[in-house]
Amino acid sequence: MIIAETAQKFTALAIPGQDQLLFGVCPHPLTCGLGLTIGAGTVFPEVNFTLPPISIGDDTWNEVKAHYEEMAKQILRRAVALAAPGIVLEFELLPAMTERPEWGAEITAILKRHLVAAHEKHHLPCALRVTPTDIRDQLKPPLLRTGEPWQHLRRSLELCAEAGADILSIESVGGKEVHDRALMYGDFPGIVFALGVLAPRDMAWLWGQIVSVCLAHPGVVAGGDSACGFANTAMQLAHQKMLPEVLASVVRAMSAVRSLAAFEQGALGPSKDCAYEGPVMKAITGLPISMEGKSASCAHFSPVGNIAAAMCDLWSNESVQNVRLLSGNAPEAFTELLAYDCRLMNAAASRGGALDLRDWMTASDEWLSPQAAVLSPAATLRIANAIVHEESPYRQTIAAGRAALDLLKEGLAEEKLRLSRKELQWLQRIESALGELPADEASLMAALEEQYGSLYDKPSYGL
């Protein structure tokens, strides 16, 4: 395993052509956990699971642990029954488990024990991804590099690494305090400032910390991040008709820049499942990614259910509660769904049909939503190319936004994409706003100081 000790800048695409950008394969596969190699030709399920309604406290802790014991046992039993070629379990800590790092570590150890047993008994290649909660946004404005929440998060990363995590990830929130406000008001300069100035700064610092934890724990891989708090928020609000889909689409493309910063600091993938910007990162870095789509409907709506699988290396369900269904508990039922999704992809690949299946999955969604239109292999390469040809995260973010805007306009011109009148108005508004952004981030920051200056802590961003 190689972990970069210094930040690297990606100036060219690791996957320059569409024919190489597909599910299950990448130029730099990752071997991790218990005999699992990701990105070397096989797509594996990544199962994510959570608790049903229950308070987490000293009085309920044994019950909480029992849930995780049950979920791990049932998921792995179903994976073995379906002859899954391998599996990743993802444990997303709940806030209370990060605030009290020993709790998160205890669950990590439980899950790892089940994976070790399945590996020893059934030779199941497997790995455990552990994702502490980014709890650094508790104060207003959030203190990202100092204070108790960061100390707890750092300790949580260390203890989970010691307790058996194979992959460490996070859904980081730096810049979100500004992005939330800007997104709600549809303020494009504010969105660009959050995504292209603040978030990359925090990502670079935070992922430097996470990589250092991994370096101190041999065998633990720095996985990747997700723009969940940014682009997935926009996606869900667009689904509820609260925000324009075209805005969510452009935000998605721009969010790839801040998520890429994890890889620049030495993360090796797979990026987080909810990072729908993952294909852009895969094209740039050649590292494996996890994705989610139709089989994550237990967690949330998605307008990209099939197309999201087109370039995945792990295929996830996002999150499902441990509740009873007719076929068993929900986590094992969704393990089955994922296992069959992966079987189809792997069978297609083994018969030389991977590109066909990828293209069918792409074609089924591509022009039915602006958010899918920026996720095709061709769109991915356009956005990725735009990013690597710019220098600073700010310029890269603008370039990614422009690429997404051009893709949408081309889809409209070719009458593939149809948009309502008000979506078209917003497309025009975004285009104007992109054209009016200052050339450098310092000018943008100065222009937005009155509007957003009180929302963020400048030293938290090295400012």
Next chain:
Amino acid sequence: MAQGSALYDAIVSGDDKKAHAATAEALAAGIAPMDLIQQSMVPAMDEVGRLFEAEEYFVPELLLAGRAMKSAMELLKPLLAASGQKMPVRVVIGTVKGDLHDIGKNIVASMLEGGGFEVIDLGTDVSPESFVAAVEERQPQVVCMSALLTVTMPAMKLTIDALKTAGLRTQVKVLVGGAPVTMQYAKEIGADGYSENASGAVSLVKNLLADA
């Protein structure tokens, strides 16, 4: 006034500077504050609400209209208070203990403000004790709680229980919401109402207060 007035148009188009200026001009022309509210501002926000319900407006347009309304209210509030006019209904809102999600809560808060309510936003990770303290101190008519995690939903019940223990429960209407929350859960924990979306929350508050 009303439709076609500068203040009405400024609010519907979400222009806070124009709303402020139009209010100042109207006051200078001798128009009574309550007339401005009833004949321009309320109709304007009704129109904004209608456009949102009809999916003609997204949340940004809605919030900008709310901001414009707030800008106008800044000029009117002192005049209303001085003349002994009834102040807007007060709402305390927060995301419950252990939960850091605030987008949904923020949308509800903004829409309530746009609907003419005075909103006191306690933020995220709000303990039952903090809700109780806010009710004691700020004397709201309504408490709104949000949760996005299944494991933080129980904090809603703890908060309602804390309001009961403090003898404050009967003073306020309690509303709950958030992705995992259901009407059934709201009933189980003794809330007065549940809404599955932000615009529904505003209507719900109005209905509950009308029934009170």
